Amino acid sequence: MEKMFLQVEKLQADVECLRKENETLRFLLGVMRSKYDVLQAHLQERNAEQTGLISLTGGSGSDNETNKRPRTEVPTPNKTSRIFVRTDPRDNSLVVKDGYQWRKYGQKVTKDNPSPRAYFRCSMSPGCPVKKKVQRCLEDKSVLLATYDGQHNHSAHGSLGGALSSSTAYIISPPSMASNHPPRPSISLDLSLSGPNQENRRNFVEEYGYNNNNNSIEEYLASLTKDPNFTATLAAAVASSLIHQPKLSRI
DNA sequence: CGGTTTTGACCTGCGC
DNA sequence: GCGCAGGTCAAAACCG
Helix, strand or coil, rough: CCCHHHHHHHHHHHHHHHHHHHHHHHHHHHHHHHHHHHHHHHHHHHHHCCCCCECCHHHHHHHCCCCCCCCCCCCCCCCCEEEEECCCCCCCCCCCCCCEEEEEEEEEEEECCCEEEEEEECCCCCCCCEEEEECCCCCCCCCEEEEEEEEECCCCCCHHHHHHHCCCEECCCHHHHHHHHHCCCCCCCCCCCCCCCCHHHHHHHHCCCCCCCCCCCHHHHHHHHHHHHHHHHHHHHHHHHHHCCCCCCCC
């Protein structure tokens, strides 16, 4: 009889535990929803501006870093994209972990920025024409500006898991834009997806990780928001990251 | 030992 | 033509 009583007590404790967990997940879902709304509003604002430092320009004239002369023939010269990545301020390497494997072939100090610019070539595929330049942002030394030239002739899959799982990088709003629009909430996308579920994290990165082949951020985001799996995976990632914060603060 | 990084030299376009 | 600046080369060093 006493044994049965103990079992009931244990079951009640379990139910209570699950109820709390449920409550937490409900709260996190709300947080995720509000963040999603902010992200969408931010995107619409960006579309309206039609300018910006994070750009997939397709080689438009606004890019003041267009190459003066390609020394070797570049098959797809019009595919240029730029991303800003926040890194650990203590980390002074010019490494942007984007899922591809890069070989550094040069470094140069440029006139407009005392921080050296590093030149990388994609080394995942022998004939891959993609190059990238990485330089620290003038305004914020903890931010790296990565400029991608060309289009990969292969997928990033295969090395993504290890590459991004250790990354602390964030794709962020560029500092100069933030200063131009102080009231705008900043959007941070944590690519490290810190959390206990390694498999989910890997799946998330492999399915939704940054892909230079996409034509525009808009198309990319549209495809993501239409995908129910993305929402579910994003929820898991947000929940995971928030659960592991020391204290939750309600909005 | 093979792949990667470092770094000085070199090449070329552009402005004057 | 000259100097400057950005981009690339390539040999040596480094690393796993």
